[in-house]
Amino acid sequence: MALYFKTFLLGKDGEEDGRQDALALNSEKLLFAVADGVSNSFHPEFVAQALCELFSSIDPSYFDTWDSFSAEILLPQIHEIWLKQINEHLASISGRILRHEQYNYERWKYGASTFCGIHIDLNKGKVKFVIIGDSTLFISTTDGKILEFNSMTDNISGCGTDLINYTNTTEAVISDGSLVGKWFINEIPIENVSYIALMTDGMAKWYQKHQADNPNSESILWKLQSKEDFNNLAENCRRDGEMDDDLAVIIIKLSSIDKTPNTCDCIINSTKENTNIVDNDIIISLDSKSGETMVSPDDNVDNHDIVSSLDIQIESVDSKNIHLKEKKDLSKERLLDSDEIEDHALCVSKVEVNRNISDINETTSSDINETTPSDINETTSSDINETTSSDINESTFENAKEIDSSTSTDIKSGCFISDIIKKIFKK
Amino acid sequence: MAYELAWGSKHPGLLIYLVDLSGSMAWDDKIRRVSNVVWHVVDCLTASCQDKGEYKERYYLKVIGYNQYTYDLFSGGVDDINKWLDEHVDEQFINIEKEGKPQGLTHMSIAYEKAADEINKWIAKQNAKNILVPAPIVINITDGYPEEKGLTEQQSRDKALSAANALRSISVPDGNVLLFNIHIDGIAGKEEGMMFPAARPSDQRKGFLFDASSEMTSTFVLSAQRQNLPATTGSRFMVSNISDMRVLARLVVFGSTISGIPNVDSRKEIPID
Numbered sequence: 001m002a003l004y005f006k007t008f009l010l011g012k013d014g015e016e017d018g019r020q021d022a023l024a025l026n027s028e029k030l031l032f033a034v035a036d037g038v039s040n041s042f043h044p045e046f047v048a049q050a051l052c053e054l055f056s057s058i059d060p061s062y063f064d065t066w067d068s069f070s071a072e073i074l075l076p077q078i079h080e081i082w083l084k085q086i087n088e089h090l091a092s093i094s095g096r097i098l099r100h101e102q103y104n105y106e107r108w109k110y111g112a113s114t115f116c117g118i119h120i121d122l123n124k125g126k127v128k129f130v131i132i133g134d135s136t137l138f139i140s141t142t143d144g145k146i147l148e149f150n151s152m153t154d155n156i157s158g159c160g161t162d163l164i165n166y167t168n169t170t171e172a173v174i175s176d177g178s179l180v181g182k183w184f185i186n187e188i189p190i191e192n193v194s195y196i197a198l199m200t201d202g203m204a205k206w207y208q209k210h211q212a213d214n215p216n217s218e219s220i221l222w223k224l225q226s227k228e229d230f231n232n233l234a235e236n237c238r239r240d241g242e243m244d245d246d247l248a249v250i251i252i253k254l255s256s257i258d259k260t261p262n263t264c265d266c267i268i269n270s271t272k273e274n275t276n277i278v279d280n281d282i283i284i285s286l287d288s289k290s291g292e293t294m295v296s297p298d299d300n301v302d303n304h305d306i307v308s309s310l311d312i313q314i315e316s317v318d319s320k321n322i323h324l325k326e327k328k329d330l331s332k333e334r335l336l337d338s339d340e341i342e343d344h345a346l347c348v349s350k351v352e353v354n355r356n357i358s359d360i361n362e363t364t365s366s367d368i369n370e371t372t373p374s375d376i377n378e379t380t381s382s383d384i385n386e387t388t389s390s391d392i393n394e395s396t397f398e399n400a401k402e403i404d405s406s407t408s409t410d411i412k413s414g415c416f417i418s419d420i421i422k423k424i425f426k427k
Numbered sequence: 428m429a430y431e432l433a434w435g436s437k438h439p440g441l442l443i444y445l446v447d448l449s450g451s452m453a454w455d456d457k458i459r460r461v462s463n464v465v466w467h468v469v470d471c472l473t474a475s476c477q478d479k480g481e482y483k484e485r486y487y488l489k490v491i492g493y494n495q496y497t498y499d500l501f502s503g504g505v506d507d508i509n510k511w512l513d514e515h516v517d518e519q520f521i522n523i524e525k526e527g528k529p530q531g532l533t534h535m536s537i538a539y540e541k542a543a544d545e546i547n548k549w550i551a552k553q554n555a556k557n558i559l560v561p562a563p564i565v566i567n568i569t570d571g572y573p574e575e576k577g578l579t580e581q582q583s584r585d586k587a588l589s590a591a592n593a594l595r596s597i598s599v600p601d602g603n604v605l606l607f608n609i610h611i612d613g614i615a616g617k618e619e620g621m622m623f624p625a626a627r628p629s630d631q632r633k634g635f636l637f638d639a640s641s642e643m644t645s646t647f648v649l650s651a652q653r654q655n656l657p658a659t660t661g662s663r664f665m666v667s668n669i670s671d672m673r674v675l676a677r678l679v680v681f682g683s684t685i686s687g688i689p690n691v692d693s694r695k696e697i698p699i700d
Contacts, residue, residue, distance in 0.1 A: 093480070096513060100474030107471075252588075 001122055001190075003030070004253040006222070008230040011246050012202075012238075020045045020113075021200045021248035024052035030244060031056050033117035034248045036135050036200035038172050042108035043086060045051035047175050050081040051115045060119045063128045066185050070130075078179035082111050116150065116198050118251070120190065127196060128187040133170040136204040138211075139188060140195035146211055151184035170201075197221070202245025206237060209389075221251055343399040429602035430562055430685075438559040439504070439551050440486040442472075442683055445538045446500065446521065447569035448492040455613025459523060460672045465490065466520040468679045470512055475684075476505045489545055490520065493538035494531035495576065504545060533685060535573040535656035536583075539565075539590035539606075539639075546597055546604060562602035566592065566682045568675075569610045572632045579581055584635045591639035607664035607682040608636045615670040622678075623651065625661035633667050640665035647685055 005027075011019030020037030022045070033055045054077055062069040090101060098325025114133025121128055129137050132151045139147040151171050171181025210220065224230050237243040300368060355364075444465060452458040469488065476485045484504045492498040500521055501511060511520070518604035521527035546563045553560045574585035576581065597604045610633075612618060621628065627637045640663040643651065651658035654677070664682065669675050 096509065097477065097480060099470070100477050104477070105473040166596075375629050 002255045004255070005032070005158065006224065006249075006251045008224070008227065008247065008249045010231060010338035010358050012232075012244065015246075018248055019245035020048060020366075021202075022048040022052040022113075023198075023248045023250055024056040026056040029060055030120040030122070031058065031060060031117065032120075032198055032250050032252065033115065034135050034198045034250060035116070036114045036133065036201050036202075036246065036248065038110065038114070038133075038170065041110055042175075043082070043089065043114040044111045044113050044270060046082045046085045047111040047113035047173060048079050048115075051113055051117075051173060054081075055115075055117045056077070060121065060128075063119055063130065063185075063187075066130050066183060070179075070183060075173065075177040077177070078173060079175060086111075094169060112172040112180070114150075114170055114172050114200070116200075118196065118198065120196075121187075122190070123264045125190045126187045127190055127193060129185070131184045132181055133172045134201040134204070136199055136201065136208075138197040138199070138204075138207065141192045141194055141198075142194045143192065147188070148208065149184065149186065151181055190254070193254055195222070196249075196254070198249045198250045200246065201248050202243055203247045206242050209242070221249065222253060247288035300382075306396050340396075430575040430646065432559055432561040432601040434485045435560055436485055438553075438561060439484055440561045441546065441563040442486055443490050443542050443545060443563065443565045444488070444490045444679075445492060445542060445565065445567040445569075446492045446527075447533060447535075447567075448494045448498065448527060448529045448531075449533040449569075449571060449574075450494075451570055452531050457613045458521070458527065458529050458613060459519065460528065460612070461568055461611070461675070462519045462521040462523055464672055464676045464679060466512070466515060466518045467681060468617050468622075468676055469508060469520060471680060471682055473505055473508050473512070482506065482509060486573065487549070491538060491541055492495070492521065492527055492543075493534060493541070494529070495537075496531075496535050497516045497537055498526045499539040500527055515636065531547075531573045532576060533569065533574045533683075535569065535587040536575070536590040538567065539587065539594045543594040543597060543604075546594070550597070550599060560599040560601065562599055562605060563597070564607070564683060564685065566607045566609065566679060568611065568679070570611050570613065572610075572635060584631070588635060588639055595641055605641045605664060605682075605685065606639065608640045609669060609675065609678055609682075610636060610665075610667035611675060612668045612670040617670070619670045620666070620668040620670075623656065623658040623662035625659050625663070628669070630697045636665045636667060650685065651681065656681060 005025070007023055007025065009016070009018040009021060009023055011021070013019070020039065021035065021036075023032075023034045023144065025032045033052045035048035035051045037046075037048040041047075051074075054074060058069075058074075062073075086105070090105075093101060116131045116135035116137050116427055117128065118127055118129040118137065127139070129149065131137060131149060134150050134152050136148060136150040139149070141147070171179070197207070207221070220233075224233065234243060234247055350424040373386065432438060434522070446458075446461060446465070448458070452461070472486070473482070476483050482505045487504050488500040488501060488508055489499070492500045492592050503511070542565045546565075549563065550560055572580070573583035575583040576585065580680065591606060594672075595604055612620075621633060623643065624633075624637060628634050643658055643662045643664060645660065646661060648658045648660060648674070651662070656677075666678055669678065
């Protein structure tokens with residue numbers, strides 16, 4: 001199973017932090033969340049952000065006991081965090097603004113936020129979710145159905161029927177550690193799921209409308225390649241009156257792997273268990289079933305001045321496999337299946353071999369968890385998806401010619417890994 | 428559905444306070460207390476326009492004084508309001524020694540006519556800019572009843588009622604102008620108070636106020652009830668013989684924010700964005 005995701009966050013007046021909307025994810029634990037602060041409450045953005053950040057760091061096993069986890073751990077923490085941030089905020093202002101904020105505090109008393117959080121449990125083959133309020137989860141299946149979930153209705157729609165009615169009233173998490181309404185907790189099998197989308201209601205209303213008009217509208221969102229594309233979409237929709245709220249979206253694309261990886265396949269994995277620390281003198285050894293010439297494992301590699309179009313570098317090497325990753329620290333962002341690796345390898349003309357593999361290993365999962373929504377937005381899988389099959393085709397044979405001219409002497413003195421990779425995949 | 432368009436920076440609301448400046452308002456310190464209430468109410472309303480330290484132009488305020496004449500006591504958006512509040516740290520919105528000095532009679536008809544004129548100008552201005560217009564709100568604070576020189580009491584009431592009806596008939600897509608009449612007493616217990624009657628009072632003066640006031644929709648009734656105000660189906664936006672200034676402040680806030688009153692249980696009503 002391969003997962004790709006994109007995230008978009010935009011405040012109603014163009015704020016990049018999403019204003020009262022928030023999102024967070026943990027790509028290692030496959031936890032994803034969006035939250036929408038309730039406008040008529042006091043600093044709802046504190047509640048929304050706290051919900052997303054706390055959720056993204058939980059142990060996914062809490063899904064099995066969500067109600068008690070929520071009552072005993074999550075909501076009290078929300079209360080504590082919100083109160084602390086409010087006190088800090090009030091201490092930082094003075095004059096008329098302080099007076100006005102005190103009015104607002106007395107008037108609203110609490111902050112409030114909706115929430116939608118999911119865990120993709122690959123081991124059990126399920127998507128588990130917890131939702132309160134009108135932030136919505138959309139599940140698209142391979143047979144063309146769209147399921148729509150939030151806590152505001154008992155209807156679970158399919159194919160555009162029984163659509164959720166987005167109104168001005170909502171259930172929510174309250175900053176005093178209570179709920180209005182109750183958690184909607186459920187799970188669905190991951191089999192046949194093609195897309196998962198979490199959205200706050202500003203986006204969900206638009207998506208629902210477009211879904212009814214155009215069943216393939218999830219592809220509209222998936223085709224967005226950058227934050228600018230999303231901003232343009234939002235601007236156009238706001239001008240046409242189709243959107244008028246903060247927007248937070250996470251879209252996840254799922255793709256199953258049919259091919260069983262063989263020993264020569266390269267895998268990029270977001271976990272660390274396959275990462276081997278290699279000595280500074282890189283030893284590359286291959287095990288090619290074709291029986292082609294192998295590089296001697298004793299050969300040292302010099303002259304590493306090659307950079308591929310995708311900046312792929314070797315992460316680690318063992319006797320069976322070369323583990324690759326992109327210089328942009330791909331492991332934080334996605335898993336690639338073996339077909340994807342092949343495609344990337346084909347378009348590599350040259351690869352820079354990094355002698356200091358330990359540098360790569362410094363990336364830890366804590367780095368992932370510290371990622372803020374704005375950081376996430378700067379790195380989307382669109383960056384990765386810039387490589388299309390046409391790109392691959394442009395470079396493959398030309399590079400193949402180049403590579404074929406290399407000799408064993410060159411391999412000793414320099415490094416053209418691509419020909420080795422080519423040999424692995426017999427292209 | 429009417430009265431759904433909330434005040435917002437893209438479609439600001441228009442709020443007009445009509446303040447009686449007849450001579451009797453000087454008695455029992457009424458005008459000073461009303462001026463103080465207006466300051467606090469406007470301060471509170473403007474607080475809601477603040478978002479992360481930045482004030483949004485969510486409404487436009489006009490305060491019009493009246494006796495035999497009308498006086499433009501204040502006109503401006505949120506920025507102007509903030510400047511005014513900062514300048515009037517004595518918490519008096521109206522300069523009761525100058526243009527706000529109480530004197531003369533209660534020509535309520537010209538107050539309603541002036542409000543209608545200002546609203547029509549506002550609508551035309553917003554329409555020219557293709558800006559949607561939330562239904563304007565007019566709140567009339569008076570200690571008396573229509574009284575015009577050269578007219579009988581009945582004639583004065585009829586003239587004022589005619590002007591009130593004309594004001595209430597001004598319509599935008601969001602709904603008709605809402606007119607809320609608040610009658611105050613200087614001394615508690617002078618006469619029994621009345622809040623949001625659903626049936627026309629038999630008293631002629633109170634009957635006039637009832638006739639001149641907008642009827643509350645079911646949504647408004649619900650909003651009032653959530654704030655422990657005694658409204659029922661068929662209630663009008665009318666109160667009389669209010670002497671407690673805290674109650675006056677509550678009523679003015681209620682009337683001013685009728686287009687969006689949230690509940691602490693996070694049920695978003697019509698949101699103020």
